[in-house]
Amino acid sequence: MLTYTVRRIFSLIPVLIGMTLVVFAIIHAIPGNPAQVILGQRATKESVAELTKQLGLNQPWYIQYFDYIKALLHGDLGISLRTRVPINEEIWPYLTATIELTLVAIIIAVIIGVNAGIISAWFSKSWFDYAAMVFALIGVSMPIFWLGLMGQWVFSIELGWLPTTGRENVRDPVTAVTNIYLLDTLLQGRFDQFTVVLKHLILPSAALATIPMAIIARMTRATMLEVMKSDYIRTARAKGLRMFWVVYKHSLKNAIIPVLTVIGLQTGLLLGGAILTETIFGWPGIGRYLYDAIGYRDYPVIQSGILIIAAIFVFINLVVDLLYVFIDPRIKYTK
Amino acid sequence: MKKRTLNMLLIALLAISMFLVGCSSETSNEAGEKKKPQEGGAPAKDTLVYGRGGDSVSLDPITTTEGETFKVTINIFETLLNYGEQDTTIHPGLAEKWEVSDDGLTYTFHLRQGVKFHDGTDFNADAVIYNFNRWMNGDAEKFPYYTMFGGFKKDEGHVIKDIKALDDHTVQFILKRPQAPFLKNLAMSMFGIASPAALEKYGDDFRSHPVGTGPFKFVEWKPNDRIVIEKNPDYWDKNLPKLNKIIFRVIPENTARLNALANGEIDVMDGLNNSDEATVLANDKLQIIERPSMNIGYIGLTTTRKPLDNKLVRQAINHAIDKKTIIDAFYGGKALPAKNPMPPSIEGYNDAIEDYPFDLEKAKALLKEAGYEKGFEIDLWAMPVARPYMPEAQKVAEVIQESLSKINIKANIKSVDWATYLEKANKGEFDMFMLGWTGDNGDPDNFIYTLLDKDSIGSNNYAQYSNDELHKILIEAQTVADQEKRNELYKKAQEIVHEDAPWVPLVHSTPLLAASKDVANYLPHPTGSECLSKVEFK
Numbered sequence: 053m054l055t056y057t058v059r060r061i062f063s064l065i066p067v068l069i070g071m072t073l074v075v076f077a078i079i080h081a082i083p084g085n086p087a088q089v090i091l092g093q094r095a096t097k098e099s100v101a102e103l104t105k106q107l108g109l110n111q112p113w114y115i116q117y118f119d120y121i122k123a124l125l126h127g128d129l130g131i132s133l134r135t136r137v138p139i140n141e142e143i144w145p146y147l148t149a150t151i152e153l154t155l156v157a158i159i160i161a162v163i164i165g166v167n168a169g170i171i172s173a174w175f176s177k178s179w180f181d182y183a184a185m186v187f188a189l190i191g192v193s194m195p196i197f198w199l200g201l202m203g204q205w206v207f208s209i210e211l212g213w214l215p216t217t218g219r220e221n222v223r224d225p226v227t228a229v230t231n232i233y234l235l236d237t238l239l240q241g242r243f244d245q246f247t248v249v250l251k252h253l254i255l256p257s258a259a260l261a262t263i264p265m266a267i268i269a270r271m272t273r274a275t276m277l278e279v280m281k282s283d284y285i286r287t288a289r290a291k292g293l294r295m296f297w298v299v300y301k302h303s304l305k306n307a308i309i310p311v312l313t314v315i316g317l318q319t320g321l322l323l324g325g326a327i328l329t330e331t332i333f334g335w336p337g338i339g340r341y342l343y344d345a346i347g348y349r350d351y352p353v354i355q356s357g358i359l360i361i362a363a364i365f366v367f368i369n370l371v372v373d374l375l376y377v378f379i380d381p382r383i384k385y386t387k
Numbered sequence: 388m389k390k391r392t393l394n395m396l397l398i399a400l401l402a403i404s405m406f407l408v409g410c411s412s413e414t415s416n417e418a419g420e421k422k423k424p425q426e427g428g429a430p431a432k433d434t435l436v437y438g439r440g441g442d443s444v445s446l447d448p449i450t451t452t453e454g455e456t457f458k459v460t461i462n463i464f465e466t467l468l469n470y471g472e473q474d475t476t477i478h479p480g481l482a483e484k485w486e487v488s489d490d491g492l493t494y495t496f497h498l499r500q501g502v503k504f505h506d507g508t509d510f511n512a513d514a515v516i517y518n519f520n521r522w523m524n525g526d527a528e529k530f531p532y533y534t535m536f537g538g539f540k541k542d543e544g545h546v547i548k549d550i551k552a553l554d555d556h557t558v559q560f561i562l563k564r565p566q567a568p569f570l571k572n573l574a575m576s577m578f579g580i581a582s583p584a585a586l587e588k589y590g591d592d593f594r595s596h597p598v599g600t601g602p603f604k605f606v607e608w609k610p611n612d613r614i615v616i617e618k619n620p621d622y623w624d625k626n627l628p629k630l631n632k633i634i635f636r637v638i639p640e641n642t643a644r645l646n647a648l649a650n651g652e653i654d655v656m657d658g659l660n661n662s663d664e665a666t667v668l669a670n671d672k673l674q675i676i677e678r679p680s681m682n683i684g685y686i687g688l689t690t691t692r693k694p695l696d697n698k699l700v701r702q703a704i705n706h707a708i709d710k711k712t713i714i715d716a717f718y719g720g721k722a723l724p725a726k727n728p729m730p731p732s733i734e735g736y737n738d739a740i741e742d743y744p745f746d747l748e749k750a751k752a753l754l755k756e757a758g759y760e761k762g763f764e765i766d767l768w769a770m771p772v773a774r775p776y777m778p779e780a781q782k783v784a785e786v787i788q789e790s791l792s793k794i795n796i797k798a799n800i801k802s803v804d805w806a807t808y809l810e811k812a813n814k815g816e817f818d819m820f821m822l823g824w825t826g827d828n829g830d831p832d833n834f835i836y837t838l839l840d841k842d843s844i845g846s847n848n849y850a851q852y853s854n855d856e857l858h859k860i861l862i863e864a865q866t867v868a869d870q871e872k873r874n875e876l877y878k879k880a881q882e883i884v885h886e887d888a889p890w891v892p893l894v895h896s897t898p899l900l901a902a903s904k905d906v907a908n909y910l911p912h913p914t915g916s917e918c919l920s921k922v923e924f925k
Contacts, residue, residue, distance in 0.1 A: 088810050097845035099527030099534075106528060135444060135610070136591065145609065204646040216646040222613055222634045223434055334638035334647070336612035344611075349806050 057374065064366050068359065072124070075358045076117050079351055085109070086133050086349035107133060109351075120355065129360075130352030134345070139356045143338070147360065148231035149219065150337035153329070154322045156234075156253050157260035162315060165265040169272025169311075174299050176277060184269060191266030200259045200332035207255060214251050217334035221248050256333040260326055264318035271314045275307040282306075309380055316372035320365035324358075432905070432924040433631035438644045438653035442611045442637045445594040448577045449522060449530045454825075457576045457916035458657075459614050459635055463505075464579025464599030467496055467515065468570055472910045473679050474732070475829025477570050481510065481580060481600065482558075491565035491868035498556040502623045504582035505604040512552035517583040519550050532577040535827070537566065565866045567873055568830035575828050576916055602628040602920035611637055628920035629908075641773075648673065648901055654924075655902040655909060661719035661778055667901045674906070678898040680723065681730055681913035683834065684776030684823035686767075686787065686891040687850040689815050695765075699757035701888040704819070705743035706750035707790050708891050716786070717779045718896055725892035727881045729834035732913065733826065734870070735877035740885050750794045762795025768812075768820035769802045775898035775915075776823035783893075784821065812849040822849060825915055831877040836861045839884060852889035 087103035104110050108119070123130060129139035168188070172181040208216040219233055220226045226233050226245055234253075237246040279285065280303050288298045327339035338357060345353035376383045437458075444453040448460040469480040482496035502510040522533045523540040530539075537544040546569070549561040562569070572578070585598035597605050602624070603616040614635040618628055636653060638644040644656045645663055649670060659667065659675070667673045688695045688704060695701055710724035723731070726742035754760060769784035770777055777783065781802070788798045798819065803811065812820055824847070827833050837843055840861050841853035857880055864876040884890075900911055908921045 082807075085806075085810055088806070088813065099531065102526060103528040136594070142610065146611070201640075201642055201646070204643060204650075208650045209646060212650070215652055216650050217638050217643055217652065218636065218647075219612070222436055222636060222652075225613075225615075228609075331639045332643045334636065334640075334643065336609065336637070340611060340639070347805060 053374075053377065057370075060370050060373070064363070064370075067366060068363060069121075071362050072121065072355065072359055073117070075355055076113075076120070079346075079349070079354050080113055080116075082349075086351060120352070124356075124359075129356035132345075132353050133350045134348045134353070139353055142353075143341070143357065143360065145228070145231050146336060146338040146341040149335060150323060150326055150330070150339060152232045152234060153253065153257055153260060153326060153335060153337060154319060157257040157322055158264065158315065158319050160257055161261040161265035161268055161318070164261075165268030166272050166308075166311065168265075168269040170276055170299060170304065172269070172273045173276030173280060174295075176273075181273075185273070188266035188269045191262040191269075194262060196259050196262070196328045197332060199262060200255070200329060203255045203259060204332075214255050215248075216255070217332075219249065219252050219335065220245070224248075256329050256335055259332070260322060260329045264315075264322065267318060268311060268314060272307065272311050275310050276303055279303045279307040305379065309376060312372055312375060312379070316369050320361075320368050323364055324361040433629075434634065435630050435632070435655065435906070435919065435922060435924075436634045436636055436653040437919075438636050438638050438647055438656040440637070440639055440641065440644070440658045443608075443614060443635075446597040446605065446608065446614070447581070447594040448579055449532060450594055452531050454915050457914075459616065460579060460597060460599075461576040461601075461916045461918050462603040462616055462633065462920070463597050463601045463605055464576070464581060465601050466574050466576060466578050466580070467498075468574040470574050470829070470912065470914070473912060475571060475574075475681070475826075475913065477574060480574065481515075485570075487570075491567075492562045494560040494562070494569065495553070496558050496560075498558060499623060500556055502600050503621055504585065504600050505598045505619060506582050506585050508582055508584045510580065510600050511555050512558040513555075514580055514583050515558045516550050516552060517586070518578075518580050519547070521586065522578075523547065532575065532827075535568075535572045535575065565868050567865055567867060567870075568828060568832055571828040571830050576914075602918065603633060606632075613637070624920075629923035630919065633919060645901065648903065651903070654906055655900060657898070657900045658773075658775075659899040659901045661717065661721060661899065663901075664719050664721075664899060672904055674902055674904050676900040676902055676909055676911055677721070678775075678900060678911035678915070679732065679913040680895045680897045681732055681829065682776040682823060682825040682898075683725055683728060683730060683895055684774075684821070684893045685725070685728070686893060687812070687817070687820045687822055688889055688891065689817055689820070689850055690853070690887075690889050691815055691851045692818055694757070694759055694763055695818060697757045697759075698887060699753045700759060702743065703750040703753035703757070703794065704791070704796070705888050705891050706746050706753065707794050707796075708787055708893070709745045709790060710893060711745070713783055713786055714894055717783055718894060721899065722894040722896040725895050726885070728839060728884055728890065728892055729831055729881075730826070730895040733829055733831055733834065735831040735874040737878040737881040739878075740881060743888075747790075747793050754794060754796075760795075762797065764797040764799065765791075766818045767791075767798040767800050768808070768817045769800055770805075770821045771802050771808060772805045774823055776825065776894065776896050777821055778896075780821050813845065815844075815849070815851040817849070820849065827914065829913070831873075831880075832861070832865055835877065835880050835884070836865070839889065850889040852887065854883060854887060857883045 085100065085104060086109065087100045087107060108116060120130065131138050132142060135142065168184045172184045175181055204216040207214045226236055226249065227240060229236050229239065233249040234246065237249055285298060285303055288302050324339065326337055327343050329335065330337040330340045342354060342357045345357065439455060439458065441455045443456040443459050444451045445456055446460055448457055448464060466480045467482040469478045470476065471478055481499055481502065483499050484497040486495045498512060504510055522530045523545065525533065526539055527534055533539065537546040539545055546562050546564060546566045547560060548563045551559045553559055579599055582598040585596065586593055589596045595608055602619055602622045604619045606615040606617050608614045615632065617632045618630065622628065638647055641658055641660050645659065647653045648656050664675060667675050688701045690696055714720060714722045714724060726740055727737055729736060731738065767784055767788060770780040784800045788800055791798045811817060812822065824834065824838055838847050839852050840848065841858050844851055844853065860876050860880050864873050867873045867876065902909060905925045907923055907925045911917055
């Protein structure tokens, strides 16, 4: 198991290096000169040329690439072309803001998605099953943009229950330590702020959760239906076990493996794919950071940002793979 | 049995959700509290939350050209001279009085006394000189706006020959040659005077530790989230600022920002969609604030590309575009049709020029004269981003496409991301394209020379328009000190531009802001950034 884990971690290195190369190639292939964008409409020809040189963008691509990799191996993610701040410093608050949002969203998606899937399979072909699956279909196909704005309108403006945007009440800001505000407010014993932060999380995380929730629900239902047809379930029922335990213990354990894979993949996707949610809810997360960087052709930020998201993505999948062992004793990683 | 269990489960679910709803409506009073107007005994509201679409790039204003930066820094830094509250006339700033020599080469400024930077150091003549030396020894990459003074110390075009301190509170600028908009340039918020001690202390980090003399001092910047500034208790004008704190929040999406305003999370927002004006007016807790217009939205006709290299074709296109319909449909009527490359609020505007009337027959006749009776096919590039002068480029492009089809011109609408857009426009790779400009200092030079002189090809003259006669006039106008004479020159320049028609000047729009009803004395400035020292809550 340990050897397997170590081996898996080492095998990530070529994956990540390959990633840097692909990202590097793509962003240098898109037209648009960062120097021009940084200087904006007020740029002169000379100033653009000068800045291009200063940023080292007049070098051949492979030199730029090796410089980047060299710095990366020293733990240096580079300096943002736009803000001139080292990315190591800059990226952390964005990343943690997104992680907080993603975690809450995925928790919502898992709790509701898995349960809806289970109940749908348990009472398959009941009205609940149909309703849940129709909702799941809507969830997958609903544009987040529309959903987010409607959510703001209904829950904030009409009902006045929740705030529309942001992470906190800016008039009474949270003192950031870890920058995961739920944690920070708890550590500081500010339960009033904790509630406020939680309320700020509800709308964006619910909007973000819709798609994974729907996917998880459909996946759970499908695998549960499969498992519940198997012999050992019939045996369990015949023994006189209560249906609830049969479903939630015996069936779920076998059905959850593929669902877990999906959860892992979805978590990774949310980390990088929260741009729309972050834009609508004014969430200062990494999706918008990267989106802005792409608009500015801020090469180092794009490269390093994608690299970090990819690394987390790969890591989450590793964790999921390791989790299988605990859930299903038949799975063993030998060698 | 099966059905009963399902129903039990659902009842449990319902109970839980009722409980949750109960929780949230209980706590909602808290959220609702801040929406309520202040009641009798409560302390007056003194924190303004300002919602905007983008974050600042730097808080050292001279290091960037990004407009979002100046909205904040104009409250932290002060300039030698100020603009009028809602126009670009010149008023005292850090300089109380000034004299200009008859030859227009020597400017003497008498500085306000007893002014201190936020770090406690004194503002004086040396501080002014320190700042100018810092800028003029830089380059266009470090201090892009400094090119307003004709370049940098090493450049021939640089107009400032010398800056001297006559005494602690008098500073003298000696120019190499007259620069007509010199005073207007000094009032641009990018030339805010920074604390020399803080510049030494922070070096490059000054961009996130701004120290000026302004009514507000910097507190905190959380990138892409908020910037906080608070009252400078030692401000030289004891009556200002009225507010205790301003929080600039970033909410990128215009509609979401309006939702936040309606919910009381922010007090004022810029970048209101024209189409949302009615929503704001219908809400009795909100008000509309109009920013005086100092911009131009236009369709560039790249003069180096066939068939737009033919003046008659360009004139024909000018005749074929119905500005009124566009303004009514996409600007909510809040825009003036443009006939010149600069807005009427600017001195030297030529109102005698008669716009090309919307006349399809005339357009067809001109095309026939040019030899394009059968028409032609052309690309029309629509901006991918919304700007105050062009809030809905794609839709405007469709209207223009429709009009052009009536004179047998088949326009293919195209677009590309903003970075590429600017680069391609810059290189003259577009046929017809949409763009615009918001004035920096209210001087005609900042429109006509910047946008249409042959010197500006490769920077802002995207239409690649070149006319030697115009160039001669514009260069002369830069150095003439007599304003009347200058105005005459600019009027002549506008005639030439009108005749050559390198653009279809489209609109001068009125950008809209929205605010909560209790916000008072918010005076938006035409340059797009305003000092908020007088803003208060009623």
